[in-house]
Amino acid sequence: MIKIICVGGLKENYLKEALKEYEKRLSKYTKLEIIELKDLSYNDENKVLYEEGQNILKHIDSKEYVITLEIEGKELSSEEFAEFLDNKQINYSNIVFVIGGSLGLSDEVKQRSNFKLSFSKMTFPHQLFRINLLEQIYRSYKIINNESYHK
Numbered sequence: 313m314i315k316i317i318c319v320g321g322l323k324e325n326y327l328k329e330a331l332k333e334y335e336k337r338l339s340k341y342t343k344l345e346i347i348e349l350k351d352l353s354y355n356d357e358n359k360v361l362y363e364e365g366q367n368i369l370k371h372i373d374s375k376e377y378v379i380t381l382e383i384e385g386k387e388l389s390s391e392e393f394a395e396f397l398d399n400k401q402i403n404y405s406n407i408v409f410v411i412g413g414s415l416g417l418s419d420e421v422k423q424r425s426n427f428k429l430s431f432s433k434m435t436f437p438h439q440l441f442r443i444n445l446l447e448q449i450y451r452s453y454k455i456i457n458n459e460s461y462h463k
Contacts, residue, residue, distance in 0.1 A: 327443060350367070351364075381441070
């Protein structure tokens with residue numbers, strides 16, 4: 313199973329439609345669970361990071377393999393990501409991806425991470441990034457199964 317924990321919800325209809333499309337496509341390969349957590353807003357950024365982090369950690373089981381999405385993480389090609397995902401699913405029944413809010417991820421979440429993944433050194437809107445992640449997961453399953461899609 314793939315679980316995606318993300319801070320903040322999708323607001324635009326086109327993003328909601330893209331989410332539905334990738335949920336449908338991925339259903340052929342894996343069970344998918346998306347957990348949306350409230351985007352917190354306080355004057356104290358440290359408090360926001362800490363509380364968002366605690367909310368994230370509540371949804372992670374000790375046996376799950378956790379991949380945090382971080383600018384400082386390791387960049388992989390689509391082929392490398394597919395191989396990585398395929399290898400992790402041999403040993404872990406649940407793979408969890410964590411997308412932080414506008415302030416990023418708390419130190420506690422980063423410490424729980426088994427692997428820090430970066431899609432780029434660029435910063436992306438976290439709503440749009442969720443769709444990018446789903447697309448790359450879908451692409452990985454197509455590569456793993458030697459199906460046409462990846463070019």
